Amino acid sequence: MQKKESKEKVENEKEKLLLHACCAVCAAHPFDLLNENFDTTIYFFNPNIYPEKEYLIRRDELINYCEQNEYKYIVEEYEHDRWLEYIKGFESEPEKGARCDKCFDFRLLKTAQKANSLGIKNFTTTLTVSPHKISKNVFASGQKAAQLYGLNFLEYDFKKQDGFLKTMQIAKKNAFYRQQYCGCEFSIRKIEN
Numbered sequence: 001m002q003k004k005e006s007k008e009k010v011e012n013e014k015e016k017l018l019l020h021a022c023c024a025v026c027a028a029h030p031f032d033l034l035n036e037n038f039d040t041t042i043y044f045f046n047p048n049i050y051p052e053k054e055y056l057i058r059r060d061e062l063i064n065y066c067e068q069n070e071y072k073y074i075v076e077e078y079e080h081d082r083w084l085e086y087i088k089g090f091e092s093e094p095e096k097g098a099r100c101d102k103c104f105d106f107r108l109l110k111t112a113q114k115a116n117s118l119g120i121k122n123f124t125t126t127l128t129v130s131p132h133k134i135s136k137n138v139f140a141s142g143q144k145a146a147q148l149y150g151l152n153f154l155e156y157d158f159k160k161q162d163g164f165l166k167t168m169q170i171a172k173k174n175a176f177y178r179q180q181y182c183g184c185e186f187s188i189r190k191i192e193n
Contacts, residue, residue, distance in 0.1 A: 017154070128156060
């Protein structure tokens with residue numbers, strides 16, 4: 001009992017951070033790094049994921065991982081129609097193009113809103129763990145959202161220093177489901193061609 005109380009005391013002394021995560025695969029390594037210095041809560045808001053069955057697989061696996069490890073987490077509702085409206089006109093953009101930037105904006109704005117409503121001053125995202133994402137674009141979206149709410153967006157490029165490799169090792173060890181596309185129906189199109 002003493003050990004748990006002292007762990008809680010140390011966590012209470014750390015600054016809080018909200019970590020936007022798209023799946024368990026991408027969340028595990030960044031969470032481990034961040035939780036050394038922050039009292040970290042994982043935040044799942046990914047209305048871009050399609051179809052809903054895919055969304056549920058990714059959501060449920062992240063929930064299971066968090067619960068097994070006693071990590072704090074928050075899951076938002078699936079708002080795919082709102083996301084489609086937001087990216088309207090960008091559907092035919094290539095991967096890593098303007099549609100992806102709009103998607104980062106949408107998800108990180110909602111993350112900043114959530115952090116602000118919880119009184120958490122720091123937030124970041126696991127999106128940079130992927131070699132298929134342009135980190136500077138993710139950072140730009142995060143900084144825009146942070147400015148709107150007077151928060152700190154922490155620019156971590158989680159793929160650096162073998163971060164992607166470490167992520168894959170954790171995924172293999174935990175037998176995580178590994179998706180074959182980023183998430184939206186437009187990224188499915190890329191792999192089908």
